[in-house]
Structures are given as C-alpha cells and as structure tokens.
Amino acid sequence: MTAPTPDDTKQLLQVSGLHVDFDGQEILRGIDLTIARGETVAIIGESGCGKTVLMKSLVGLITPTDGTVVFDGENLARLSPAELSDRRRRVGFVFQNAALFDSMTIFDNVAFPIRQSTDADDDEIHRRVMKHLSEVGLPERVAEKRPSELSGGMRKRVGIARAIILQPELVVYDEPTTGLDPIMSDVINELMLDVRRRYPVTSVIVTHDMRTAQKVADRVLMFYPRTRLSPDEHQILYDGPPQGLESAADQRVRQFVRGEAGERMTEMSEST
Ligand SMILES: Nc1ncnc2c1ncn2[C@@H]1O[C@H](COP(=O)(O)OP(=O)(O)OP(=O)(O)O)[C@@H](O)[C@H]1O
Secondary structure, three states: OOOOOHHHHHEEEEEEEEEEEEOOEEEEEEEEEEEEOOOEEEEEOOOOOOHHHHHHHHOOOOOOOEEEEEEOOEEHHHOOHHHHHHHHOOEEEEOOOOOOOOOOOHHHHHHHHHHHHOOOOHHHHHHHHHHHHHHOOOOHHHHHOOHHHOOHHHHHHHHHHHHHOOOOOEEEEEOOOOOOOHHHHHHHHHHHHHHHHHOOOEEEEEOOOHHHHHHHOOEEEEEOOHHHOOOOOOOEEEEEOHHHOOOOOOHHHHHHHHOOOOHHHHHHHHOO
C-alpha cells in the first residue's frame, strides 16, 4: 500500500464514481465527493432523491453497485463484515426518531455503546453517561426514566448523547429536527454546533430543514432525483457554503431553498 499523501490525510471520506441501483433503478450515479476531517456537511434535496442512500453508502451500510467509498484511507468494499462493524464504532448515528430502546432506562440507552464496545467499569460508565447527558442539557433525574416518559426533543438529546459517547470521528444525523417545533429544532441545531465545538468530529446531516442547513453546516450538498435529470447532468446541483444557496446559479436550487414548487406544480397537475 502506498503512503497517504498530506492531502489524503485531510480527507475523512472520499467517494469516487459512486453508483447505487435498486431493482434496476438508478438512485445515485457518478457521485464524486470528498469530506474533510472536521467538516460539517448538510445533504439536502427533495424526498426520494437518494440522501439516505448516500449516507448509508458512506458508512458501509449499503454496498455500491459501482464506485468506491474510502473511509479514513480504507476502501469499505474491501473490508470483511467484522472489520466493517469495527470501523462503524468510529461513527455515531443519530437516527430520525432517536431509535432508543423503549425497555431500557435513559442511562442504559446511553451506556449501551460503551458496554458493547469497551470494558469500562461501572464507575467509568456512570461518569461518562452523566457527563454526556449534562452536555446535551439533560438533568440527572432523566437517567432513570424510560424513553416513553420524555418529550420528542428530549429523546433527540438522548440520541445525540448516545451517538457521541464513544467520541466518534464521524457523526451522522438523519433528519435531526423532523417532528420538532421551531424552538426545539433550534435547540437541536445549537447542540449539533456544540458537539462540533467540543469534539474534533466530522458531521454529515441529512435534512429537510433549511434552518439546520443554514445554521449548522459549513458546506451544503443539494442532490436531485436521478429520474428527473438528463443523462449528462450531475446529480449534485449545489456544493458550497450555505450562504450561497439563495443565489445559486441553478434555478432548481434557489426554488428548493425558498420552498417554491416551480415546475413540480405543472408536473403534478399533468399526472392527475
Ligand atoms: N433498500 C432499498 N431497496 C429498494 N429501494 C430503496 C432502498 N432504499 C432506498 N430505496 C429507494 O431509493 C430512493 C431514494 O431513497 P432515499 O431514502 O435515499 O431518499 P431520501 O432522499 O432520503 O428521501 P426522504 O427525504 O424522503 O427520506 C427511493 O426511491 C427509495 O424508495
């Protein structure tokens, strides 16, 4: 194996020529992108354009039909299932519905990754769980509650505490503010910024929430559904800072960020 160049070591993720097909349908085609260590990248785009498929491909949960995903210098497709699951311990997942275990207390939910992946003793586990609950703004008394006793916003906080407890290199947020009111969404946005300030993480956020993209991301990627692109068009319509979205060269990007239906309105009326 050749030694990594200084440029390679800056990149946590390198995606080249990524294709993903399902049942003969092209979902992603020809995706080339790199994500640098420490970057916070928001992936936006309308429903069904392939955001989640991309996110799962980045962490080896989907095997590409073609192309490569290199995570920290390793081609994920070349790893054994055991190696892949080992690498995934370096990734924290914040799922859309928080995905907590209902039968466990909040303490046990947050402790779960430590118990699974380390041999930390009870004192150490207690210290780390309480530290992370406090970092996401939850009081100590929450530790003994069950997920069903918490509000949606509190469950999301628990999900973030669990995702960062092993100090991952990459945190992947799937629709972190979906289902929350604007104030609670802002709390979660602030928490994502806080995680970034406290830890040297790289973050990928799949979101429909333009506030999240504008406020939290350093860089925004806007995807477009493969089915509505001409064969030679690139699927990433925008790759740049959030400040440039409103004045993007591509009208489809400007319409998306302003929430304007544009040509989709005529498409919809034609199909009814
Ligand atoms: N495992 C799978 N098998 C078959 N088709 C799939 C699979 N996963 C995703 N798809 C299809 O791939 C397309 C893209 O799905 P994806 O979930 O990535 O969209 P998305 O952009 O994340 O949408 P949303 O914003 O609604 O979550 C959809 O048409 C979906 O039905």
